[in-house]
Amino acid sequence: MKKLFLLFLTLPCLFLYSQNQNIKLASDIWPPFSNVEGEKGFALELVKEALLRGGIQMELTITGFDPVMEGIIDGTYQGSPTLWKTEDRENYLLYSEPYLENRLILVGRKGSDVSAKSLSELKDKRIAIISGYAYGSSVYTNLDVILIPGKSDQGNLEKLLTFKADYMLVDELLISYLLTYQLNDIRKFLEIGKEAFLVQPLHFAILKDIPDAQKIIDGFNNNIIKMMSDGTYNKILELNWIQSDVDGDGVLELVLHGDSAGKNAPASYYKLMTETAMTKSNDRYYINGEIYNGWQVVPAKYKTDIIKAANMNNSPSSGLKLKF
Template identity: 35%
Template sequence: MCTSIARLRYLSFLAAALIVALAGGIFSVSAQTVQLRLVSTSWSPFTNGPGQPRFALDLVEEGLKRIRVSSTTSIVEPAQFTQALLSDRFDGSAAVWRDAEREKVLLFSQPYLENRLVLVGRKGADVSATGMSALKGRRIAIVEGYAYGDIDNAGPTFVRLRNDEASLTELLRAGVDYALIDELVVEYIVSNYSKESQTRLEIGKTPLVIRQLFFAVRRTRPDAEAIIKSFNAQLRGMIVDRTYHRLLHVGWIRADIDGDGVPEYIPASDKAGPTAPQHVYSLFSSEPPASQPASKTIEISPRFYLGGSIYTDWATVPDPFKVHDSQSPDPNRSTATLFKFVW
């Protein structure tokens, strides 16, 4: 009965979402292909040039493609980013944080991704810190070019390195006490280097830095509002059709797909495997509640989305979904070409 109610609620949501998508699609169908000049910094693995890890840019470009908007992203130095973003040389950015100064110039999309940085230490290290002040005097590796906010006077000494691979290498050689690494990258490390991560690393549970990512377009563009609305209308569909899984290289995603404020677990395939997932990547830590860390928001009885229906727990998921997908490669397998961690 619960599953039937969940299915009816989800079908109602789909109907409403279709109306919204069609309304947003008026922009894309009636107009010729629009081109945007965007700007970003090099910030692996979220923004980069072609051929490198660029998860955020890939997600935005896919969403824009669905509404017949093309984009090119110029990569600038971090010190030049804000000036370039707010100038009329560019139409906006595919991956940007939101603040009052930028809101005067830019229209922002709904958040489509979240950066959550967790503390990683060598085996046996204390990674229980919930704030930077608890790490006073420690040396912490961070990726250069990342706008961490006002943390330089927070207590630790920050060692800026070119990417997460370099941060982990420096940590393992004891050049730093800790590394601050995005939770998505940590998920890859745990999935692809299970033995190494268990025997050589301690991984914190509470994100020390949380920032939502947005797509933004200059307000002075006459089509800015139409672009943003049409882009927003694509996001849930990109989760349901597993585009997010494919571009983020994750097997399971936790997100609210029916708009009721309660997140569901969505696998990369309707052949989800015989057992409930042990690792699920949460798109947002604030679903629900907003103040609760991402590592503590997994429900006792999570809901599952498979075959177009929402199931209230794993026991109610039909057996045909509880098989391995022999046709689909492990989504984590391709990360070997994206990250080259040396142990």
């Protein structure tokens, strides 16, 4: 009888354990979205959290992009957390809805003209880029600019400030960090472009023939939606304000992490998606589960200093700050 009782006790544990699933994924080094172990990779952390909420463990390998795709095709890996969608890959991969975007912004020294909307407008200019970064072929089609490859954004910034480059291309996520944590440096040293040269949605993708592939993708999409509204995105991205459609009504809201909104309406925020079909609204605020239409109706209890209340000390743990 005692043995039978112990068996019943262990059955729920065995059942729960059986619900956990491991999935082998691979990604290349693509900061700030993916990186080696110990370095911040925002896309990797978002995907890991969304999968964990569905009882799925991510086994991740970081390698070169070609080995990633070769490994997926030969079955070594079951997918990738950070892929662009292409017609060819859709033949054998199931894609999630986009959960982040890669958006490249033009950055110049203070006083520079950063109004260009494509490289074709920057004839003979020296453009610092990250070598090996997945910019896409459209960035390289113009031969009238001088592309200067570098190993990091920090190195490219140094080239820009020492007049070894005229401009640099920077992902908008890093720009959001600079505007949040280093606004004084931005005002003193840099000019930031308003429009992205390149916009590519990021997807989680898995092989169509793995067990429950569609179920995994559906669960991932549902968890991503929840993470956009419950503060998880802000926490992982280490940003106070993000913009997304938290209630699914087609109107974008500014979503706060925590309950310290700042004394004034946010001057900058990170847009998760540049979905043109959405109704743009910079005056809708989502705070602690409530939507407020207009800054004037946001309760006074939330209008406290962000940096002090969040105890950030003007320094993100991600290490994305640049040295000027």
